Amino acid sequence: MAEKESENLENKFFSNVVPGRVKKILCQPCSSKNTQTVAEVFCSTCDEFQCTECSNLHTTHAFLRNHKLVNAKEVKTKPGSIDMKGLDQCDEHQKVLEFFCEGENQLCCSTCAIVVHRKCHSVVEIQRIAGRSASTRSELKVKLQEAREKAVTVVKYTKLSKEQLDQDVKEVTLKIRRVRDDVMKMFDELEVSVSKDAESFKTETLDKLTRKQSNSEKHIADATKSLETIDNVHQNGTSSQQFILEQRMKKQVDELSSNVDKEYQRLETVTVSFDFDETLKLPPLSIVNYVPGQLTLKYSVPEAVKPKTPVDPIVKFTKITSIDLKQTGDDTKEPLYSGLDFLPDGRLIAVDNKNGKCLIYNEKLKTVGSYQLSYMPQSVVAVSEEEAAITSANKYKIDFLRVSKSNEITLIRTCEVKTEYDSICLKDERHFVAGTQDDTRPVHIVSLSGEEKDFSISFPNKKYPSDTSACTYIGYSDKVVLTDRIEHTVYIYDIKSNTRVVVKDDQINEPWGVAVGPSDCILVCSNKTHTIVQISQTGRVLSSYKLDMKHPYRVCVSKNKSLLAVSSNLNGGTKLQLLQVTY
Structure with a gap:
């Protein structure tokens, strides 16, 4: 299949081969106009086979004169390149983007450069300026990778906590059901009792998370309002008013900072589990009075999955x-x-x-x-x-x-x-x-x-x-x-x-x-x-x-x-x- 695709690609630039005839290379600009013209040269910069008339533009325009032209017969196949998925093609002329107009901050193909930007004095070849972005691109990639990794971690542990909470609650029920065959009545009551506690804990925990979110949103609003007040007094108030405001707000700011720090440090994963006692005995009492096991409800952060709290390192x-x-x-x-x-x-x-x-x-x-x-x-x-x-x-x-x-x-x-x-x-x-x-x-x-x-x-x-x-x-x-x-x-x-x-x-x-x-x-x-x-x-x-x-x-x-x-x-x-x- 790969050979077939290669053959189709080659036929796009070469005329049909007939036994006894010489393979002819067609001019690509002419082919785009549904005209078949034999190509005489290949421009490695334009990445095109061109006929004599089309290649004459290289001598007409100064910014095209340094392009490298070779005899088309010396090029067996069109040189390969990375598939840019059309990103390296001009949207208007469907030609390869070769130039950059620094004045108008626009990518240009040869037609754009000749027709649209002919009066611009800052049209340069992309290959001449492409290297200047290497260090910046490297920094951007590092930061994007870090940001992506952190975001993936947030999504991972958020989903893990939700899934684990739901899975743990379900596991409690399943664990109880495996034993229920031996003591049907007791475990029917046990299921109802423990599941109720687990669901109650789940509801309570979700309420706490909602309140925590609400508190943090209030902290944001309070901080924003205080900043606006400080800026307003700083810009429009007297020095006495500024001093009074600073003294009045010290306690308020300290309290807000303390509350935010407490919330910031409380990153926890909620787990629910149920374990039976080592020796299970049928009690003479009602299941309400005796539970043959213990429901453990706790917050924990296992080291293997512990999310890292952002910490500002001291330089x-x-x-x-x-x-x-x-x-x-x-x-x-x-x-x-x-x-x-x-x-x-x-x-x-x-x-x-x-x-x-x-x-x-x-x-x-x-x-x-x-x-x-x-x-x-x-x-x-x-x-x-x-x-x-x-x-x-x-x-x-x-x-x-x-x-x-x-x-x-x-x-x-x-x-x-x-x-x-x-x-x-x-x-x-x-x-x-x-x-x-x-x-x-x-x-x-x-x-x-x-x-x-x-x-x-x-x-x-x-x-x-x-x-x-x-x-x-x-x-x-x-x-x-x-x-x-x-x-x-x-x-x-x-x-x-x-x-x-x-x-x-x-x-x-x-x-x-x-x-x-x-x-x-x-x-x-x-x-x-x-x-x-x-x-x-x-x-x-x-x-x-x-x-x-x-x-x-x-x-x-x-x-x-x-x-x-x-x-x-x-x-x-x-x-x-x-x-x-x-x-």
Whole structure:
């Protein structure tokens, strides 16, 4: 059957074979128009056999000239490829998708590129940009696999608990019936009695679960209402009113947190069983007064099937190396590293705001590459294996630099934007999350081609001047984290629910740089306490690590979450440090 399918596939591209005749290869574009024309060439990029007239498009259009054409007679069969189930075909022209318009964020076939996007200046071949998504795709797959496994576990143990509860209750009845043949009357009464207790327990247990759900939903409502009250008083109330509210709500918040924690820790599996006594004797009393066995009703969590309660691990840091950032011969000022990020291969990329430089460091914090910029850079983010993007102060643009494996840095392109951006990080393969300057929408979504749009978040009507805030994004849970240096506050915005958590703590003083750490925890530079503060996604301060440097300023974490880099902004003593991350 497989041979037959192979033959049919081959006949789609070759004319019918007649004894004594030479097999002819037909032009695929012409065949799609019900015209039979002998193919002269095969284009491996288009993945098509083409006649002379159809192949002439490769010389007419510049973006098709680098396609590889070979004589059709030298190709015995059409090269095989993965069955994409039609996903690699243009919906309108039913041709292979070969190009991508970065300006309009659209996949294109050759016809689309020629007819629809002929005026676009950012049409590139897919094979040239396909590699840039490798690291992001890997991270997405890991997170999706983790999410799927956790969801499967929830479904598994929920179904198991329900099935086990029902099965146990039925087993009680079946167990009793096996003995009932010997003592019919007693076991008739026993069945009624024990089954009634088991059903009663089942009903009671379901009631408890319903109440537990109802209590948790009330906790959600109470927390949401309290957050709205705090935000309202914080934004519109006087300082006295804010103080009064904080004091009045301390007990209420502590009580709510305590109640939620208790419910959170009570993950149990309900089982019901019935066992007979070792020696069964027929009693002279009624079954109501004597039961020849014991009905055991209990909650238990067997180790083999125990669901894991989510626990926020405490991150630990160990200093690997540290360097002093001093003014060198070609520097006009003492360096200030306002942006840091790790490339996928572990190299560290940094931007020097004061001297307009982009630098590359190896794993020992040795400078291996440098590039002079014509402006003051603000932040940097690794886009792919060999590409980085830089935001600039007082400039409405994002520069894209190529960082080769040999540490050569070159400017690839400049993306014009309508907003001044400070901090920047990746949202997904095609978009950034960028912190704005002096804008009531403190965080924007920016595509790699420069398109800007807002998050669906109700931000307070507040602007952040330069160097007063930084942002990052937690992709797995779709949350935006924003630091407020002036208010000594960290905000965690949940995109899906349009809610936020306000984090204030004595350990957080002038929070500046922020990054996502292991298990998607939040790592914040606390400038005045000279520490890295670890915060959970729920807003709980988990730990604080005292750094061997003053005034930490910017922070980043490697792609595998094993390394952390942090820079300082102390005049006359700036440093760059590399730390090992464990948990």
